[in-house]
Amino acid sequence: MGAVPEQKIQEFSLHIAGQRTAGRGDLLESVNPYTNKTWAHVRQATIEQADAAIAAAAKAAPAWGAALPGIRRAELMQRLADILDSRAEELATIESTDNGKIIRETKAQMHFSARNYRFMASMADKLSGETKPLDNPALFDYTLREPLGVAVLITAWNSPISLLANKLAPALAAGNTIVVKPSPFTAASTLKFAEYIVEAGFPPGVFNVVVGDQEVGEYLTTDARVDRVSFTGSVGVGKIIARQAADQLTPVTLELGGKSANIIFADADLDRAIPGAVSGIFAASGQTCIAGSRLLVHRSIVDEVVDGIVKLAESIRCGDPVDPATDMGPVAHARQHEHILRMLAAAESSGARLATGGVEASEQLGGLFVAPTVFTDVKPDSDLAQQEVFGPALAVIPFDSDDEAVEIANSTEFGLASGIWTQNLSRAHSVAKLLRAGTVWVNTYRTSAAQAPFGGVGHSGYGRERGIEALLEFTRFKNVMIDLSNDIRDPFTARF
Known part of the structure; x- marks a missing residue:
C-alpha cells in the first residue's frame, strides 16, 4: 500500500x-x-x-x-x-x-x-x-x-x-x-x-x-x-x-450464516463455472453469508477447475476499496481478520492442501488484508468444510456421483444458498429439488432480484x-x- x-x-x-x-x-x-x-x-x-x-x-x-x-x-x-x-x-x-x-x-x-x-x-x-x-x-x-x-x-x-x-x-x-x-x-x-x-x-x-x-x-x-x-x-x-x-x-x-455448496458437474461450461466460483467466494472478500465457500467438483475435472481458479485468484488486485481498479479490499475489522487467519492456519495443519494464498501470503499483504486462498483435498466433515470462515477461503471437495454431491452439499447445519453448474437440464432440476437450501442458483451465483425471495x-x-x-x-x-x-x-x- x-x-x-x-x-x-x-x-x-x-x-x-x-x-x-x-x-x-x-x-x-x-x-x-x-x-x-x-x-x-x-x-x-x-x-x-x-x-x-x-x-x-x-x-x-x-x-x-x-x-x-x-x-x-x-x-x-x-x-x-x-x-x-x-x-x-x-x-x-x-x-x-x-x-x-x-x-x-x-x-x-x-x-x-x-x-x-x-x-x-x-x-x-x-x-x-x-x-x-x-x-x-x-x-x-x-x-x-x-x-x-x-x-x-x-x-x-x-x-x-x-x-x-x-x-x-x-x-x-x-x-x-x-x-x-x-x-x-x-x-x-x-x-x-x-x-x-x-x-x-x-x-x-x-x-x-x-x-x-x-x-x-x-x-x-x-x-x-x-x-x-x-x-x-x-x-x-x-x-x-x-x-x-x-x-x-x-x-x-x-x-x-451459510456454508454454501457450489457444485460443478463434469458437463459444466467451465468458461462460465470457473469465474462463477471465483466470484462466489472472493467477491466482498468472502464476507457474505451466501459465499460459495465449499466448491464441490466432479473428480474427473477437479485438476482443471483448481488450476483455473488458482490462476484467477492470483490475478486479483488487492488494494484501496474506494479505488475502482481494486478487485478485493481488506476485511472489515481486526477481530474478523484474526478469526480468518486462525481458520486458515487450522486448515493447513489438519491436512488440507494449500493451492494458493494462506496465512503467510495474507500477512505479506499487510493491514487487514487476507489473500485469496484455495484449499484442495478438503474432507467434507472438516472444520473448513463445516464452519463459516466469512473470508476469502475456498474449500475444494471432489465427488464422484450426483448422489454424493447432494449428500456432501446437505451435510452441514446451514441451508442458505447453493449453486449448480451443468448443461443438463434434467440434472439441474433434479439436483435443485434435493438441495437443502433456501436459494439454488443454476449456472450463475450471487445473483439477486427484488422480486425473488431470499432466506x-x-x-x-x-x-x-x-x-x-x-x-x-x-x-x-x-x-x-x-x-x-x-x-x-x-x-x-x-x-x-
Whole structure:
C-alpha cells in the first residue's frame, strides 16, 4: 500500500423522531480497515434513547399504517429511491471506507437497494385480502392485511445499506414504523441514510436509528411495544435474539450464516463455472453469508477447475476499496481478520492442501488484508468444510456421483444458498429439488432480484426477505365476519 492522506474524522449522529440526536453513551471509533486509522466517530445510544426511539415509532405507527393510503407511502418510498440513486457514490464511499468492500460493489448495492424500495413501493397499495365463501349464506366473511406496528431491524457489518433495504422496504410498504440498530462496526452509512429519509419527507418517528451495545440490543428485542424483530448476523446472536423476543412472543425473522455448496458437474461450461466460483467466494472478500465457500467438483475435472481458479485468484488486485481498479479490499475489522487467519492456519495443519494464498501470503499483504486462498483435498466433515470462515477461503471437495454431491452439499447445519453448474437440464432440476437450501442458483451465483425471495433453512435462519413474501411477513391477517340476516340468535347455541 502507498501513502494514504490523512482524513478528517467525521461525526455521525443518531436519528430519533425525525431529528439528528447526539448519542449519550460510549464513543465508538470507526476504523478504516484499509488505513487502520479512525475515520469517524459515533456516540452510542443509552437505554433511555433506545426507549425514546421505540416511543417515537409507536407514536407514529397509527398515522403511517392503517390511516395512510398505501399510495402515499409509495410516493415517499419512490422519492427515497430517487435520492438513493442520485447519492449512490456518496453513500458507497462511506460504506467502503467503513467496511473495506470495494466501491464497485457498494455502489451497485446502492442502486439495487433503490430498486428494492421501488419494487416494494409498487406493492404498498396492493395489500388486499379476500372474501371467504362460508357454509351459511347469511354470513359475509373477508380478510384484511394490516401492518404489525413497530419493527426493530438489526443489520450486520458486511453490507449495511443493502441488508437494511431487504428489511426496511417491505416494512415501510406494509405500513410499519421502524427502529434500526446497525452494527457498531459499520454504522456510518445507515446514519447518513437517515438524512435521505428526512429529505424524502417521511414523517417524524417513522424511521429511527440507534447505535448501541448488547444491552441496547436486548432492550429493543424485549420491549412489549415492538411487534417484529428482523435480524441479520451470526447464528449465535440470532439464537439469543430469538430467545429474547420470545419473552413477548414477538415474531422474528432471522437471516443467519451459510456454508454454501457450489457444485460443478463434469458437463459444466467451465468458461462460465470457473469465474462463477471465483466470484462466489472472493467477491466482498468472502464476507457474505451466501459465499460459495465449499466448491464441490466432479473428480474427473477437479485438476482443471483448481488450476483455473488458482490462476484467477492470483490475478486479483488487492488494494484501496474506494479505488475502482481494486478487485478485493481488506476485511472489515481486526477481530474478523484474526478469526480468518486462525481458520486458515487450522486448515493447513489438519491436512488440507494449500493451492494458493494462506496465512503467510495474507500477512505479506499487510493491514487487514487476507489473500485469496484455495484449499484442495478438503474432507467434507472438516472444520473448513463445516464452519463459516466469512473470508476469502475456498474449500475444494471432489465427488464422484450426483448422489454424493447432494449428500456432501446437505451435510452441514446451514441451508442458505447453493449453486449448480451443468448443461443438463434434467440434472439441474433434479439436483435443485434435493438441495437443502433456501436459494439454488443454476449456472450463475450471487445473483439477486427484488422480486425473488431470499432466506434459509436450518441454522441459516427462517423467514424471507425480498419479494412479496417479505412484504407479507410485515403484516398480520384480520378476519371480519358479518351477519347479514335479521335473525335473533339463541345466545347459548353456536351458529355455523
